Amino acid sequence: MDARQLIKRPVITEKTTKMMEANKYCFVVDQQANKTQIKQAVEEVFNVKVQSVNTTNVLGKIKRMGRHEGRRPSWKRATVTLKKGSRIEFFEGV
Numbered sequence: 001m002d003a004r005q006l007i008k009r010p011v012i013t014e015k016t017t018k019m020m021e022a023n024k025y026c027f028v029v030d031q032q033a034n035k036t037q038i039k040q041a042v043e044e045v046f047n048v049k050v051q052s053v054n055t056t057n058v059l060g061k062i063k064r065m066g067r068h069e070g071r072r073p074s075w076k077r078a079t080v081t082l083k084k085g086s087r088i089e090f091f092e093g094v
Contacts, residue, residue: 003041006030010090011077019079025088029078031057038078048086054079 010016011026019026029038035053042050056079060072082088 001030001033001037003044006033006037006041007045023082023084023086025080025082027078027080029055029076031074031076033076033078035078038080042080046088046090048088049083050080050086051083052081054081 006029008028008030011028016024016026025042027038027042029041033041035055038053038055039050042048042053056077058075058077060074062069062071064070
């Protein structure tokens, strides 16, 4: 799988913005991706050195419209910790 297809988009919330100070970044990734694939993809796309990768499978919420019930899609979040001295310039304006 291509590295740019593996990393779908960054997760930008108040909590993840605070984590950027500790050199941690969050991404939505492909559900079949494992930690080593995520590490290689981040190093290739952003040209940084990755120290560790933590992943979380997020279950989609159940939503209702009147008596009809549906579910939002489930997704996988990867929290990437970079080595000291590495920064992703993509997030500097956030």
